[in-house]
Amino acid sequence: MKNPTKTEATEEKIWPWIHAIPRGKVATYGQIAALAGQPRHARLVGRIMGRLPQGTKLPWHRVINAQGRLSSPNKQLQQSLLEVEGVTFIGGRVNLKNYQWRP
């Protein structure tokens, strides 16, 4: 057994928060990092997201960047998943003023 890496320790903290994002709302990478007690670690969140398995139950599509744009490899899928939930895209971006989740 090895000590958990910093990434693994952070995973445990961010997953509950991502899971808590309600339908029709979005959160930013930096926001999740801050909620998990890791301010300024947005990239760490992004790296963890990239390691998620396909069948994950986490609403990964509700996490976007601070500019209201999509950063995931599969932007097309992510956008359609969000639109189904009622998130509107204008000019390829989301209006965070209206759709950002505020715990």
Add this chain to the structure above:
DNA sequence: TGTTTGACGGACA
């Protein structure tokens, strides 16, 4: 061991 990379963010020109 040193450098580059990346599902980021914010400041600035």
Add this chain to the structure above:
DNA sequence: CTGTCCGCCAAAC
């Protein structure tokens, strides 16, 4: 609006 730069830091090379 776009593009550049810097801070951040684990993982990959």
